[in-house]
Amino acid sequence: MPGFRVSGISGTFGGAEKQAATAGPPSTRDYHYSYTWQVLELVGNYEYLLITTIKDITLPTFTVTTETAQGASLEYKFAKSVSYDDVKVTFYDTVGLLAKMKEWRMSVWTPQQGLKVANEYKKNSRINVFTPEWVADKQQNFTLYGSWPSVIRHGELTYANSDVKIVEATITYDWAEEQPSV
Numbered sequence: 752m753p754g755f756r757v758s759g760i761s762g763t764f765g766g767a768e769k770q771a772a773t774a775g776p777p778s779t780r781d782y783h784y785s786y787t788w789q790v791l792e793l794v795g796n797y798e799y800l801l802i803t804t805i806k807d808i809t810l811p812t813f814t815v816t817t818e819t820a821q822g823a824s825l826e827y828k829f830a831k832s833v834s835y836d837d838v839k840v841t842f843y844d845t846v847g848l849l850a851k852m853k854e855w856r857m858s859v860w861t862p863q864q865g866l867k868v869a870n871e872y873k874k875n876s877r878i879n880v881f882t883p884e885w886v887a888d889k890q891q892n893f894t895l896y897g898s899w900p901s902v903i904r905h906g907e908l909t910y911a912n913s914d915v916k917i918v919e920a921t922i923t924y925d926w927a928e929e930q931p932s933v
Contacts, residue, residue, distance in 0.1 A: 781882040781889055791877040793840070793898075793922070804842045806917060810878065811893055811927035812836040837921045838878075838895065844906060844916040852918060855900050873897040876922065890931070897925035 790805060818831035842848060859872045876895040902921035 781884075781886075783880050783891065784883060787881040787883050787885065789879050789881075790840075791879065792874065793876045804845050804848055806841040806843050808841070808878065809839045810880075811838060811895060811924075811929070813927070833926075835895075835924060835927050837901065837923050838898075840920045840922060842918040842920065844918050848918060849905075852903050852905070852920075855920075856903055859899055869897075872899045873925075874899065876924070892930050894928045894930075895922065895924040896927065898922050899924070 788808075790808060812835065814834050814836060816831045816834065817828045820827045820829065858867065860866050874897075876898040878893040878895070880891040880893075882889045899922070900920050901923040902919070904919040906916045906918055908916070
């Protein structure tokens with residue numbers, strides 16, 4: 752670029768030293784796509800149900816609340832607390848899903864017992880994101896600790912279209928851990 756001097760290692764430009772300095776990922780990268788994923792143990796053990804009926808799911812979102820302190824002429828920002836946004840899951844409504852959703856809901860609350868104790872309904876859930884080859888050592892793994900269904904919405908009925916009915920659920924959890932597969 753005109754006006755800029757671009758240097759490699761040891762101030763040289765080009766040659767083997769530049770090659771070493773700019774060596775990065777290969778030109779053929781393995782990308783993660785929005786359609787290569789699986790969900791395991793979503794608030795319990797409903798793996799067959801999940802594999803066949805989930806339409807889409809959001810991934811964990813990490814948010815840091817900030818606190819500010821006013822200096823003499825500058826405002827300083829500090830991390831105050833950490834939270835994870837709820838995960839939204841959309842299911843295709845299939846025969847048998849209503850019974851599983853009822854069982855899932857009853858793990859949190861029943862008319863006879865009211866709200867259950869947290870250790871009865873909080874579970875760990877896993878979401879795995881793969882590359883299109885589904886190679887295990889290239890996947891991203893998300894574990895949602897203390898997850899439970901906070902919203903189950905059974906969708907709407909209409910004569911206006913012939914779309915498949917959907918069921919939406921919100922998964923609330925304490926925190927998430929993300930890790931690449933080793």
